Every structure is written in structure tokens, then in C-alpha cells.
Amino acid sequence: MIEQALANPWIRQLANAALLLAVINLGVLVLIYMERKVAGFIQSRLGPVHVGPRGWLQSVADALKLILKEDIIPAPADRFLFVLAPFFVFVPVLAVFLVLPFNAGWVAHDFSLAALYVIAAGTVAIMGIVMAGWGTNNKYSLLGGLRSAAQLVSYEIPVVLAILAVVFYAQSMSLVDIAEAQRGFGWFIFHPPLLVAAFVYMIGQLAETNRTPFDLPEAESELVSGFHTEYSGIRFAMFFLAEFANTFFAAALAVVLFFGGWDGLPGLTGALWLVAKSYVLVFVLMWIRWTLPRVRVDQLLGFAWKVLVPIGLIVVLWAAASVVYAGGAKP
Amino acid sequence: MAQAELKERFEGALGGLAEAVEAEGSLVRVRVALPNLRAALLALKTSPDTACDFPANLTAFDTGQEMTLLYRLASIPNRWQALVSCPLDREDPKAPSVADLWPGFNWFEREVYDMFGVAFEGHPDLRRILLPDDWEGFPFRKDYVSKPSGSPLKGPQPTDLGEQA
């Protein structure tokens, strides 16, 4: 009966989505625990240890508590925008996971324009942040929302350019094809133009996921908590989860684009390789976060337009040239 | 530098503005009458003999009979400083503001106003600085009577203090 039901494409997709949702939320909880542990270890302390064995249950406790908290909608807020904003941030993050190939054939939905879809869907989240910033009717939030809009618009371009370079090499926009093209340790990171592209991509994604040194929309020492200053309880939890899901997706996408996707040594399932590589990248992102200070808003934009975009353009040309003249990755 | 020489320098710079000048170590104590206060401070600041251009401190004290302003100006390269005292009219304390000469004294004057009620004439923004805006009286004056403080919160009182309160 289940097989019959799964034969129906709608039900099949729904089942896929539900499975993904569960996996992502679980993964995010692990990620939050990891973040706190990494932060602790880097800062010469232990991080959570007392909640559950070795503090494993810390993020579960946090999540449960946030569900139970009173849900406050400030009186001066624009109710409609305020309520809608967390969904606008949370849903696109989940949506992009649909096209992420975990293993050969392990993808919820693959199609030929997946790379474009990832960029497009990711951009919707900006809307959510701007809505949160505006709808809260709080000045810190407003500044945070505006910063976020400027930041995401600027950093979208280098990220797109970096992905474009990969698309040249793989000659496809399907993430499955891109990953397939790197089978057998033909990882794109080993190609000089794409090494630079990977760099541009990672810096751009740092900015898009609002992490230090680019965490200006929620810069704690300046804007209290930025765009989610007035959010409490479950609504805040959605922002929180979305942020970590986003981080994980940025790392997983980087793995698919540059680090060979599920490609790895035989013996382990491809999906595990992908997740393991993603976690290493996430660790790098955390490591960066707990090392660097925050940039200022004008420096942030200046860095995108004056440094990353030119480099991105050069990389695109370089990649195109090496594909056309030297054959690129494909023979 | 000899104390006598230091005293001479200050007397020279101040002309007839000071009532008394005494030197002790590298500190020169100057007493000035209220009408000459601003002129004397300006002379101390601008005269090359004294060059006391560093606003180190400004305060006041009240003995119950008399209220006195106390300025301390320093000359950093010369390593000397001047302690200028100026008695005030206790009933209606007023003094010329020197916040335009030394922006650093802006807040100090506000503080003296806040605590002693000395009105600094020509001060750009003479408001209370440390105490709440609606505070009554000037607490550092010796005739100030402290009131039992009421509830810290204005408006309706909190009702949910439970058994702790």
C-alpha cells in the first residue's frame, strides 16, 4: 500500500519533504550543539556539559523551552508582516534542500535548473528579514533589516559568479550533474580557477548566512539583536533554526559544487561522505566566526563590490577560458 | 623651579585679578573674587607665563556659611598647576561659565549645578546631569534636607510582587 501511495508523485514529494524536514531539524539541533561546543573549545572553556550526557541534549532543551515561551507581538508592530516574516525566512531555507543531492539518486527533486533555483529561493529569505525588520517597528530591527537587504543584494552577485564558474566546468545547472562530474576525486576544488571561485563562494556565503565577520543584521554589540530583536519564543526559534539550516546548506552546497559531493573513499555511503564534508566546512565557518571581528557596513559593501565582484568576474572568464581552450574538467 | 619664581610668574600673568597667590611645591593656590573669575581663568590659560591650558578639575564646596568654587588647571609641559578658588554668593549662587574656553568643563559645570545649584551664566546646556530631571533641591548644599524616598516607580504600582516583596 505504501508503495502504491508512493507511486503517486504528489504523495511521494510530500513524503520526501517530510523526511527532509525531520532530517534538517535534527541536523540543525546537532549543529547548534556543535556551534556551542566549538565556540567553547576555541574560547578555552567546555561549552554545554551538564545537560544530558556531555551536554548532548542542550539544544533539545533550548528548543523545548522556546516552544513553551510566551509569544509576544509588540503593540506597535505591523501584525501581518511580523507574523509572516519567520515563515518567509524558514520556508525558503527548507525549500532549497529539495534539490540537494545527498547521494547518487538521493535527491528529493532534481531538475536541470537546480543551481538557479537555489539562488532564487535563497533570495526569498531576504524578504523575510526585511519584513521582520520593518514589521517589528523597532529601530534596531529596521537598521538590521536594511543592512541585511544591502548585504544580501551585494553578496548574491559574487556567489552567483562563483556558481557560474562551476556551471561552466560541469556544463550543467543540475546539482546532480555537477556532483556526478566530480566522481573519482575529480573535485572542482583541484582546478585553479575553481579554487578561487570556492574562496569567493565561501566568503559570499558567510555574508549570506549572516555570520561573523558579516553578521551585521544581528550585530549584537551594535543593534542588540538586529532584525529579530522583538521576536520571542517559537517565532524566534524559527529564525534561529533557519540560520543554522542555512549555514548547513551553504556548506553542503559548497561540498556539492567544489568538494565532489558524495564522492569519497569507498566503504561508506556517499551521503555520509557528503554530510561529513559539510560538517568540516561548517566547522571552518564556525572557526572563522569565533576568530574574526565584525566589519562595518560600508566596508562590507565595499568589500563585495570592490574585491569579490571583480575577482568573481575574473574567475568566470578564467573558468570559461580554461573550459574552452584547455578542455576544463570534461575531456 | 623655585617657588618664589613660580609665584611671581602667576602674579605677573594675573595682574591685579587675583586676591591672593601662594605657591607650594608645583602647586599655585590662587584666590579670585567672583567678578574677576573669568578674566583670571582666561589669563591663566592664555598667558605664556602660566600656560595652564589643561582643565583638570572643577568642583565646589559648601561650608554652611560660604560656598566656594574650586578650579584646578594644569600646564602639562611645565609641570605646574593652579588651584583657583572663588567664593560665591550663597543665597544666589551664580558664576560665569567657562565651558566655551574648555569644553571639558561643560559637564563639570553641569555637575556643580546639579549638586549645588550654581547657575553658570552662558553655559550652553545647563541641566541636571546625574540626578533625575525632576529632583528637588541641591543635595550637596549643607542646608539640604533629605526626604524619605517614595516608591521608585511612578504611575500604578506593581501588584504581582508576591510573597517576596
Added chain:
Amino acid sequence: MGEVNPDLQSRVVKFPGGGVLVAGIDEIFNWARSNSMWSLTFGLSCCAIEMMATAASHYDLDRFGILFRATPRQADVMIVAGWVSVKMAPFIRRLYDQMPDPKHVLAMGGCACAGGPYRDSETIVKGVGEIVPVDVFVYGCPPRPENLIHGLILLQERIREESILGVRKREPITVQG
């Protein structure tokens, strides 16, 4: 802390097995709440430095799942660290009102508990308990980090005794500040 609404309580008991169910849920949620006390960074004075020291490497509040949040909306515990002046009191009340329920207050240091050495000063509120309900008092001037952790553990115990049905009677309080 928090009085149980008798009406609600009687209704719950009427359900067969309801008490057990509520107790089970209570246990889980209290476990979650007591282990995830995000506190509001409310450093006022000396004690704030010790509060920072408690969060720093040597004592590490993160071990207990205690994070410092800058915004009251995301905080569960307000640690009032330092003396409270009359000028500051309305702001403390407002921040407390901005925190979502369930919320707790920990007064850190003699000043926040009872006015401390400044009890004969006119501008000081004799303990933050005059403004907001306090759950745990941590005396000391300033309390050592260990002492603060001890207070937080007491607060955890206190939270574990609560019920999710415990509704703190809240009346809207307008503060003109």
C-alpha cells in the same frame, strides 16, 4: 513561584489520569526550562564584572546552557547585577515587562538584593525586589562567580518545582519613564 490558578487546577484533576499526564509534561518542560535559562545581560555595576567573569572561561555558564541574550524578548532570566538607582528603576521594570513568560529574576549582590552599602543613599532603591518579583537572592559584594552559579542552581531547582499550569498573575503595568 507563581500561584496555580485554582480554577484551572480543579479542572485538570477531574480528568482521569490527567494529573499523571500533567506531571509528566511538567517534568519534561521543567527540565527543558531549567536547563536553558537564557539570561538578559543586565550588568549595572561591580557585579556585572563578576557576571562576565562567570560567563568567561574559568567558570563558563554555557556548561549549564545559560547564554546571555541582549534582548529581553529572548531572555528567561534577568540577572540584576548591581545597585538600582531611582533613575534606573523604571527601565528595569520595563525590561522585565518585555520579557516573555515564564520569567525569573535573580538579584545579584547585596545592592540588588537589599540596597547594599548604599541603603542610606536617597537615590538608591532598597533592593530590586521593590520593582520586580525576585526569585533568588545572591548576597555578596560582589558575589564570587561560584556564588552566582550556586544561585543559578537554586533557581534551576526552583523552576523544577513549578508547573506549566502555574500562571503568574500578571497585570499590565504602565511605566512612564
Added chain:
Amino acid sequence: MNPVRSLLGGLWKIFGGMGLTLRNFFRRKATIRYPYERRPVSPRYRGMFYLKWNEEKQRLNCVGCTLCAQACPTNVISMNKVGKGTTAGVDEFTMDLGRCMFCNLCVEACPFDAIYMGDQYEFAVTHKEGSVLRIADLAQGGPENYRRNLETLRRLQEEAEKSKAAGDKPTERRAAEEGA
């Protein structure tokens, strides 16, 4: 400066910082797991206040001279003196943690070696009244020694009254002068 070089130089510096944080990642952690392990405090630590117990004389050293109360800047201490001269002691001694600055001035003021600040520092309570400590909490050795102190004082007083009856006045006066 060459922009490429400055960019690479900046990156190099950033990697230097990241190397440092990675090194700290693997270093021994500074954390003391407080409820399970304790950091030793200095022998001079000024923590919880106590009244010294004199095992030899079976009493507290305190004679109720109020010098400590006078030395206190914040009126933390109050006491009730019983007896006089050699038989002087206290049957009540309160201190208010809520006002105490732990400044040590009372300890320095005491000529009888009677009060000290110990190494106990956990003062968290769940009710405000917990701040006032009575003599039973303060006496070294707890309520037990407080009771024994009272007994000794009573005994001393009885003895003094007996000797007073015997007309042994001068010694008592001398002791009273020392006491003040």
C-alpha cells in the same frame, strides 16, 4: 601598496589569528567545573563572617565591646552584650549580608581576636530575609557552640557573683578596663 599584496597580506594575518584559535581549540581548557570541583581560595579570603570559638575557655572570644560595629561603615553588625568584665560575652550577634561590603574593617578593629572572615562564599537564598545571620549561624561550630557559649557565660557570671559576694572587687574592675 599593491592591492593584491595587501589582500594577500591581510589574508595571511587572518590565517595567523585562525591558527591561534585552532591552537586554543586543542589546548587544555581553563574551566573549573564548579559544583563538582572547587577552586582553592586564598587563606586571606574574605568570605562568610564567623565568631571565633575558644575551645580552651569553652566560649566565643567576643565580649560584646561593639568596636566592630563602630568600625563598620554600613551598620551591618549589631549585638547584645551580657555580663561585664571578665564575664562579658554576647548572647545575640546579628550581621546583615545585604549591606556587608566584606571590607574587613570590623576584623581589623577587633582587639579580642573574636571575628574573622572565613572562606565560605555561597550566599544564595530564595527569600530576602535570608540575609540576616544570627549568632547561631555565625558562631564557629554552629548552634552547638552557641549553646555552649551561653552556658559558659552563665557559669562565669554565677562565679563572678559568688566572688563578688566574697568581696573580690578590684580584679573585676581591672578586667573591665581591659575589656573596654
Added chain:
Amino acid sequence: MNGDLRDLHQEILDLGTQGMVMNMGPQHPSTHGVLRLILTLDGEEVMACEPVIGYLHRGLEKMAERRPYRHFLPFTDRLDYVCSLANNLACAQAIERLAGIEVPDRAQWIRVALMELNRIASHLLFLGTFGTDLGATTMLLYAFREREEALALLEAITGARLTYNWIRVGGLPDDMPENWDKGVLAFCDLLESRVGEYDRLLTDNPIFRRRTEGVGVIPAEDAIAYGLTGPTLRASGVEYDVRRWAPYEKYAEIDFDVVVLRDGDTFARYLARRLELEQSVRILRQVFDRMPEGPIASKVGKVLKAPPGIAFSQVESPRGELSFTMVSDGSPNPQRVHIRAPSFANLTVLADLVVGNKVADVVAILGSIDIVLGEVDR
């Protein structure tokens, strides 16, 4: 300062653009206490700033008038609670000068050691919080890790972690514990190795440099006119360090450099404090070699009375010149005590300094001035 910019903003205002008023504080993560800044913003840019202080005001000077001289000493701990001993010293010195009390040599040397150790603790706190203001949270934790060692040493001698109250009129209450000097020297070695780490993490970081260099420049003339003191003044190129300018205790006999920098920007103010750490270590290394044996306190009567007069002390606290002015009328209580808190004077410059900068710079500039609200509000 920034006069042109202010004119420009006036023009914009005249055009009808409305600034957004934003309240920073009194409860804000990076106002270092309860300072309130009322900022008028044009986008991210600050057009005007009005600091509001007094949220911690407790009338300390008034309380001093009601107490005997000695009873006020523990209260001074709670002025600048990051460097309590400097306050103790300034208060004790003012009383000593007023009453004409001499301090034995050994006590003076120990006082110097205490001052410098406390200065290290205070500057470490500054490095940490300044890093946090700029988003480098880890710096705070590293600085606190080393600060904790300094506090342990201070606890060993004074018996308290933060509010020491270990300086008495006429000397010290007790001598150094055994092997304390060895502990201090070992800490000096540890700190010197760790200071290089701070440089790698923060000082050399290009993002940090970009955030701080050229931001909030105070020219030397302005710095003097505003009455700034301490590292904030010395970063603008004025050589004014009370330890040199009007030496107290044994500073005249000690060999150390006054850190003077030229730029006067936020980075220079940071660097001045960072470099002072090394000077403090240098001073500490000299102290124990030269410390004579002898008494640690001179005899002072039970009731301390001072002849009528005015006396003031000057002490270089980590934030600048700390000065207690005491007026005596011959009674056991002082008639008036005024505390010239360095943070109070340094904070006056903020309002003019931040105009024309970004919101993020306000935090950086405020952090670099290194205020402690406890002594601003008194």
C-alpha cells in the same frame, strides 16, 4: 571637531530630511554599563549624540560627608570597580595629605605593585570588552582567562576578587603573603607570552585595523581642551602620565616608558592600553628587587582628624587621572569630598567625537574611551 560635517547635516536638516532618533541604552550590550546615548541618525550615520548619565548615581560624595574618613575607603572600591585599588589609593592619599601622614617605604613599594597588577587586570578587561564591541567575542574570553590569574594573585594578598579595600590611611593592613612576589613574576612571564597571542588575534587583524584606524580622531589640542587623561590622552600625542608628571609612592624611582602615540584614533587608544600592559610588567619586575624590609603602616590615631584645609591627590588609574579633593573643617568627617573621575572627564568628548561616524563606530569609539559608569555617576 567635525564642524564641516555638522554644517552639512544642518543643511540636510534644513532640506527637510528627518533624522531617526535611536536610543542606545541604558540597557545595551555595549554601553559598558548603563549609559544612554540618544543618537540622531541619518541612515547609519550619526548626526548628533547626547549622552545621558546618572543611572548609577548613588550620591557617594554625599555619603562621604556623613562618615569618618576611614569609613569611606571601602566605598571607593565601588567607584571604578575594574581598578578598585587605584581608588583606594587616591582616597587614602588625599587623607594622608590632608592629615600629614607619612607612609613607610615598604608599604609604598607594595602599593606600586598592587597598582600595576590591578592596572593589568583592568587593561585586560578593556582588551576583552573592546574586542567584543567589535564582534571578536573570543578576545573577551582570552583576556578574562589571563585576568583570572591576576585576580587570583590579588585575592592572595587582599582576600577579595574585585573590591579589595586593601589600602589604609598610612599604609597597608598586612604584608605580602609568602611567595607572593614569585607568583607575580610568574604571572608576568605568562602575560608576556599571551600578549603576543592577543596581537595575532586582534591587533594584527586587518578587519580590526580597518574598523579602528582613522576612526574617531582626537587631535592633541582638542584632547587637552576636553581635559582627557590617561591612555585616551596619550594616544593623541600628549605626554601626561601622573606617574611621571607628579610622581607618587615610588614611581619616581622606577624606570618605565610613558606610552605616547600620535594618531589619536580609536586604534591608537587601543594600542596605548595594549602597550601599557608591557610597561606594567616592566614595573612589576623592578618592584620586588628594590623592596626594603620594614613596617607596612605608620601609626595613625584611632579617631582620624585632619586640620582644616583643602588637599587633593592625583593617581594614574588605568583610565586616567583620578583625583580626590578633600575639604576638612577639622572634624572627624570630611566636609566635602569630590572625586574627579577620569571616565567622567573622558566621556565629555564622546558627543562631539561620534558625529559623522557610523553606528558601529559609536560602539568602537565608546569602547576605546574605556569608561566605567560606576565612577562616571558616582
